[in-house]
Amino acid sequence: MEISFTEKDLEFRDEIRSWIKHDYPKHIKEKQDKGEVLTKEEVIEFHKALAAKGWMGYNWPAEYGGTGWTSTQIYIFQKEFGLAGCPNILPFGVSMVGPVIYTFGNEEQKKRFLPDILNFNTWWCQGYSEPGSGSDLASLKTKAVREGDDYIVNGSKTWTTLAQHADWIFNLVRTETTEKRQEGISFILINMNTPGVEVEPIITIDGAHEVNAVFFTDVKVPVENLIGEEGKGWTYAKFLLAHERFGIAVVGASIRQLSKLKQLVAELDNPDLERKVKELEINLSALEMLELRLLSDLENGGHPGAESSILKIRGTEIQQRLTELFVEASGEYALIYPGPHGHLANSKPSGPDHAAKSLSKYLNFRKASIYGGSNEIQKNIISKMILGL
Amino acid sequence: MNLNFSDEQQMLRDQVQKFCESDYTFEKREEIIKSGEGFNRDFWKQYSELGWLSLPFKEDSGGLGYGPVELSILFEEFGKVLVIEPYLSTVVLSGTIIDHSSFDRRIELIEGIISGDKHLSLAYIESNQNFDHSDPKTSASNQGDNILVNGKKSLVLNGGNANHFIVMVTLDKECALVLIDKDQAGLSLNQYPTVDGQTCAELTLENVSITNEAIIAQGDEAKRLLDEALNLATLCISAESIGCMTACYLQTVEYTKSRQQFGQPISNFQVLQHRMVDMFIETEMCKSLLYKAMLECDSDEDTKAQSVSALKYQVGTAGKSVSQQAVQLHGGMGVSDEMRIGHYLKKLVAIDALFGNADYHLHKYSK
Secondary structure, three states: OEOOOOHHHHHHHHHHHHHHHHHOOHHHHHHHHOOOOOOHHHHHHHHHHHHHHOOOOOOOOHHHOOOOOOHHHHHHHHHHHHHOOOOOOOHHHHHHHHHHHHHHOOHHHHHHHHHHHHOOOOOEEEEOOEOOEOOOHHHOOOEEEEEOOEEEEEEEEEEEEOHHHOOEEEEEEEOOOOOOHHHHEEEEEEEOOOOOEEEEEEEOOOOOEEEEEEEEEEEEEEHHHEEOOOOOHHHHHHHHHHHOOOHHHOHHHHHHHHHHHHHHHHOOOOHHHHHHHHHHHHHHHHHHHHHHHHHHHHHOOOOOOOOHHHHHHHHHHHHHHHHHHHHHOOHHHHHOOOOOOOHHHOOOOOOOOOHHHHHHHHHHHHHHHOOOOOHHHHHHHHHHHOOOO | OEOOOOHHHHHHHHHHHHHHHHHOOHHHHHHHHHHOOOOOHHHHHHHHHOOHHHOOOOHHHOOOOOOHHHHHHHHHHHHHHOOOOOHHHHHHHHHHHHHHOOOOOHHHHHHHHHOOOOOEEEEOEOOOOOOOOOOOOOEEEEEOOEEEEEEEEEEEEOHHHOOEEEEEEEEOOEEEEEEEEOOOOOEEEEEEEOOOOOEEEEEEEEEEEEEHHHEEEEOHHHHHHHHHHHHHHHHHHHHHHHHHHHHHHHHHHHHHHHOEEOOEEHHHOHHHHHHHHHHHHHHHHHHHHHHHHHHOOOOOHHHHHHHHHHHHHHHHHHHHHHHHHHHHHOHHHHHOOOOOHHHHHHHHHHHHHOOOOHHHHHHHHHO
């Protein structure tokens, strides 16, 4: 039993650290650290910086232009970015549709889409959930009917993150009504500029515009935008969900948040809050170790499966708990609504500096236990796959 | 990085598991408890023959020189079937104190433990100490060539079966560990059962006369020996508690699959499924902290103590919630003493109480 990383992995870690310190766009890290919202241009800028370094495809095999890193290197990379307070790398292109394209797409599609993902020339969004299909995704109704060399798409998607900035959407659509619902689903790529695609904002309880409703009315999509086989979309969708394993626990970012919280709480003389922070610290330390256990399993020939659902559940619980304790640390100043119609639009009230952003983040992060397969769905997975219920 | 167990460690687990599954049935355990002996002497002999009683001792004392990982393996498996033999008391607490000391009788005493012939008990707890044992009221005062020991010790694990006691006393204004034989004049015992089916004793010492040669360690060395033994023992019972929690969720899964209500197995109900998932997750989180504590056993004292405190806090809180859920999901059967499941709850209560409960360790962790 041996926990330390190899010399080579430690050198790798230092390389990542040094790049973040010297070459990562500083103003973006500062803004992120203050809890301010990044503009579209800033999000593109930091992705472009990564692309220029050749790290955009951090979790891709070398043959498709990725880094070809080992699981341990990917783990270290993600953790260092979190620890340093860098914003998340958007998963929709590089971690979601990219791997589906290089695994199931044809040569033409690989040539057409992969380089733009690696250079962040295209902004992707994810067309999965629908108004009537959330956890029960296979009930989706958006229809794609073949007409000559096109599909005609009608229907709507919802909770589509950052669709307002997106160039492309990868979409699960129904191409056939089959007895087994999963068999009639296909995976197609739609350019957001196609006539008939409309995006409407959904404002979340923090007042932010992050998610959207996307409507498709007689949208003409060329048949060459179908990935893999018609009717196999469900298989690709499941592959996509299983692809991203370690990022979901966001341990690095939570460690950074915790250390900030501890600094805040140290000045408050509030033993009740101190106790909650300590409990959280122990829970986070257990999560960090669980992640390492799964990594070790993976690196030593194991195939960890549904265990990664624990990472999702515990990772998001801890993220949410952190935001909750930041709000508690604001005391009575948690009263003031910070959103775009609140004081952020006016002059700043008195009270601690972090109060407004803590409350925004607390409200915003209620999403964490809902997205990516709600935590209840994760429990269903563990129940079935691990406990055999 | 490799967090897998070595082949040798896996073999040890297989061996312990085999014994526990085939020999340590619930009925057998009940029989041992009813005998009032506190443990089963045939089993103890078997542990000796299998080499288990020599696991943590130095090779020059005749031991196998194993560390916390091997002990954790043993205790985790013991926890699954609720073994009641006094391994913790004799081998871990008393044995490692003697083994790590420069006591003259070290080799002889460790040999006695390894052969299974001798039991030792550590007497360090006094009433109203609130987990701080460094300033005992039990006194040892020089009287010519002899030392007279006076005082009372509480919760002496397996005290009724001990041949020797390691007693924490105050001698020349500093603490000391002294060895007292059970037959010594002035020593009296009151034995009673503990909630987990084991036994402990109250020890009263009235003008018990010992010599300088009975001093195992004094001052800082005595404190260090006690702290190290308690730290290791805390890790061991935490591993044991993880064994208990594992058994709790596995047996609850099996039970709910077989229990029919409303015309179907109650395991079909999602509200119960999610609770069993919670039990599983709690157990895995504890296991992760156990790994951390095992891996940090060679670190500096503070890191080591902190990771053990984090672990003990977590098993204290998780142990209660997991075993309470297990009882709840067994319904009326869960509160029947003739069912195994409630005995895990009792064991987990005992583990939380031993060597500092969850609150104590959260506090210690924060320091």
